[in-house]
Amino acid sequence: MSQNQSVWTSIRFWRQSAAWVTGFAVILLILLTFDTIGQITMGTDADLKNGITKRVPAPTVINYHIDYKYDQKRGHEVPVIGKKEPFFGKEWSPKEAKELLHLGKLTSQAKNCMNCHTLLGNGAYYAPDLTKAWIDPKWKDMIAMTGSKTKEEAMVKFLMDPSNNATHGRRMPNLKITKDEAMGLVAFLKHMSSIDTNGFPRGFSKGVEEFKAGGTYAH
Ligand code: HEC
Helix, strand or coil, X not given: CCCCCCHHHCHHHHHHHHHHHHHHHHHHHHHHHHHHHHHHCCCCHHHHHCCCCCCCCCHHHHHEEEEEEEECCCCEEEEEEEEECCECCECCCHHHXXXXXXXXXXXXXXXXXXXXXXXXXXXXXXXXXXXXXXXXXXXXXHHHHCCCCCHHHHHHHHHHCHHHHCCXXXXXXXXXXXXXXXXXXXXXXXXXXXXXXXXCCCCHHHHHHHHHCCCCCCC
16 A cells, blocks of 8 residues: 555455455354254253243143243243143143144145245235234134134134134135144144244234233234
């Protein structure tokens, strides 16, 4: 660089800066990748038994009650894995829970739920967001409407015959889902509702609070 050349017009300065910024960004991205992998790695059955909170809990989370509470520090609701509760009348072993969840996931892909619904931020907004569908207070009415004993039973009945159990103006078509597939889907939806999504979808819990207070739950 000659004495009277400004640093801002020096090619050497810009080349060096570009190399440093690129190098720093590469290291940062590698660290962030490991952090993300750590955050989204599924927990284990032992984590659940020991009360260790994982962002994505093990499939056996379907054996537990799932609730939400407001986290002051984070500024949104977070899932709370509560006491054990029977799911379709029983406790599912890690192997059974994994298989059921897998069937549900495959069914959701085969029947293309995302064509109308959103799951964990992916999909369409024609129909209600399904990310937290399991905790939708609407199922309370659906239990009565379908003459079911439990929420999971009501959800199966809805999924197998949605147009005869409609609750919205828009109807969901009959996708010819079998009973086993419907049970898998309900497990899939229950597991998804237990995932800590940083309060996504925005405002879902507000709807829940309004519903509890006697209002209607708007999606
Ligand atoms: C063609 C569009 C379409 C497809 C595909 C579709 N749905 Fe729906 N779904 C709807 C509509 C519309 C509603 C609202 C109707 C109602 O509640 O009566 C709905 C409602 C629901 C609800 C109730 C949600 C709530 O909290 O109110 C669930 C659960 C659901 N669908 C699950 C599924 C699953 C699982 C799949 C894939 C197997 C699927 N849907 C595929 C259109 C669709």
